[in-house]
Amino acid sequence: MSQFRPQEIEPKWQAYWEEHQTFRTNGDSERSPYYVLDMFPYPSGAGLHVGHVEGYTATDIVTRFKKARGFEVLHPMGWDAFGLPAEQYALKTGTHPRETTAKNVETFKGQLKSLGFAYDWEREINTTDPDYYRWTQWIFLKLWEQDLAYIAEVPVNWCPALGTVLANEEVIDGKSERGGHPVVRKPMRQWMLKITEYADRLLEDLQLLDWPEHLVEMQRNWIGRSRGAEVDFAVDSESTGGVQANIRVFTTRPDTLFGATYMVLAPEHPLVEELTASERRDAVDEYCEQAAQKSDLERTELQKEKSGVFTGAYAINPVNQEKIPIWVADYVLYGYGTGAIMAVPGHDERDWEFAKAHDLPIVEVISGGDVQQEAFEGDGTLVNSAFLDGLQVEEAKQKIIDWLEDRGDGKGAINYKLRDWLFSRQRYWGEPFPVVHREEDGAVVPLPEQQLPLTLPEVEEYQPSGTGESPLATIEEWVQTECPETGKPARRETNTMPQWAGSCWYYLRFVDPDNDEAPIDRKLEEKWLPVDLYVGGAEHAVLHLLYARFWHKVLYDIGVVSTKEPFQRVVNQGMILGTTYRYAVDEAGQPFSMVDHDGDSIEAQQERVVRPDRVRWEGETPMHPEQDIELDAIVEKMSKSRGNVVNPDDVVGEYGADSLRLYEMFMGPLEQTKPWDPRGVTGVHRFLSRIWRLVTEDEDLGVEITDGDLDDELKRRLHQTIHKVTDDTDELRFNTAIAAMMEYVNDLYKRDEVPRVALSPLVQMLAPYAPHTAEELWVRLGHKPSVSEQPWPEYDEAWLEEDSYELAVQVMGKLRGTVEVAKDADEEAAVAAARANPDVERHLEEAEIRRVIFVPGRILNFVIG
């Protein structure tokens, strides 16, 4: 026997797999292909965290399991390496992002290997590699050719401190996600991608996918399709001193058109300028100016009462020719619909509030509520609506749309929340756009494909130019070029692509990483796509997945890929939470406990945290290391500043990679958010150690390994275990699969002798979960390596059932006892057995049995009365 020392066996088997190319994908294999993909990481300086390990272990188990089940598995890994942190580090230290990236990749790769993940490293890709981004640029050219890329002056989130424009998702509460710097709106020249043109297909094709409901729902909401009508309101030119205009609105409630008592334009709406009456101009100008200065946040949250100003102009309601006032208010968003609304205060809560605040009339057109008290948004019968009176809402919608279309005053329309994709960043560390701006006429000219990749030039300064242009703008010799068509002077585009670009198609490149003719060979794409299982964090539930789907559809339209959707099945691993130990300090800096007498947390203005390894334990109570203060232990998201981050390297160092992997899978369901419990690791480590001692015949155990056959009972247990572990693994229920193996081992421990044939399948089942330990034990059981090349153990249905079973017996639905009955016992036999049980009989003897419910294998219930 020998001690279980993971630190000794793990490097050994990692070297073995590498040397024997155990997990190299054979592209010519006849086996069924199976593509398992992880969301590839951004190689940050912080290294791998336990959240990565969770998802990567899950896919690793699937990879090894599917391989054992006869599939040819593709399981690649790469680096999403463009991005802001490396550039910010360059700003601080002058280190080229390429160097930072290379170093971080090295760290990550070492960590991944130390965990024994079965990647085919021959297919490693890096989005910052010119051989890779050449094809990212190529796809951009295709988008341009398809008229899906354009340049626009759009108000963007300009962050002066970072000297760059941020995407909406990078702005949180009006501040930059990284660094918390203030963000303001500023119009700038930007590249946009017309994702909106694909909105319908992105919505429709969600049906084809095997994704969790919440994810599909989030995508649906993001796309935000709504059906309604566009209606044209003529402006009353008498009220504008002769200015003629037309205001088009989008509404989902055309049925309420008779209830429109005023109109609202967004402050940015171009008609505001034209329509405003001279005597109202000062007030309107002032209002619009204020609105422009407000951030999105201020325009929404701080808005207790809806603000707005009257323009002095009136519009004419096309259904009844009534004159209604036109207002300007920032509760109407310029970016949605037409930037103008017809306000129906009787049946829209927002309009109702505005009408109340500004004393505008409220008219009821749908009966069912009291519109003077509150807006009625429910279904009902049309009233005060001339030819619509008496109809229900749905009928009225259709009728009014027909009516509007006949008269040319409007039409049925569909609107989306989804906006075009802001696709440029004013940064250095991103893919350059493969286009030039010709100086003589300002034309945008794409580079010919042969000139790709357009590589990033070396740069002296990583500092943004400050004007909003990227550092690339400062390199004259790079910027100055000539037009590939005319040879005349031209300037290169100095924006770069956002980080999403590289991750939009990397799953394709893994299939054919070295192709220098095309991003991917069509035949290989047909073989491997779509991705069978894609695992990653929920933070990418909307944008990454939506953008990648969009690109995939474009590539589908131009024949590069044959599949409509890239990811057949997506699973989000749940977040792993850490424990934070905290206390509070008062204004004078005096520390005090945040735990009250009942053990509840109390609120504190300022709190401090204590790192877990500095906590002083008084029994079960966490205490401040120096002071007599009880710490408040709370479970929350891991973050550096809270000192609650668990470093996988530390766990590997102490317990080994297999224990870390096993623990993360044993914590609970993959998709669930789970708290990290340091003691939990010891539990699974103990389990591995128990198997180890069993297989290595630890003399203290007194369990002997024999070459004999399985007795019936053990055979049954083995087959039941294989059955359970197989099903659970297949359905990603790793926690219960591990529990089944634990139970089996517990049973084996109760025996004096265990035949080798009872252990080998166990080791095989363990292999995807704890591969190093399994490899070593496989050899110690007398087999040739490697267990990773073994087919998955089979179970025999015949051995899943027992000859007899314990039948639960109820009287009036209450459990009164259990009896052992034969597997095929009929009701008569079951009742006889049950009545022979005194505990059951006692409840039956005085009563009349009205009914007997017997479900073989499950329950016997007596109804008495």
Place this chain on the structure above:
RNA sequence: GCGGAAGUGGCGGAAUUGGUAGACGCGCUAGACUAAGGAUCUAGUGGGCUUUAUACGCCCGUGGGGGUUCGACUCCCCCCUUCCGCACCA
């Protein structure tokens, strides 16, 4: 506010075509082996009542309240709480 997910022992979690609630693990308790045990092995461990004690038995128990059913963690209605996403989207 809208949408999604979820509330089960001291803790992480099992169990849902309705059929013995609490598998497995942590922690805890006792015992064994020990010079020692934060090692290991064995047994026990939802709460309460009954009992000299044990066994047996009984009652309660899956966020709360109703309901359907022979039988409900599971299905239906109402309510509460937590987490996640979106947030004036007309």
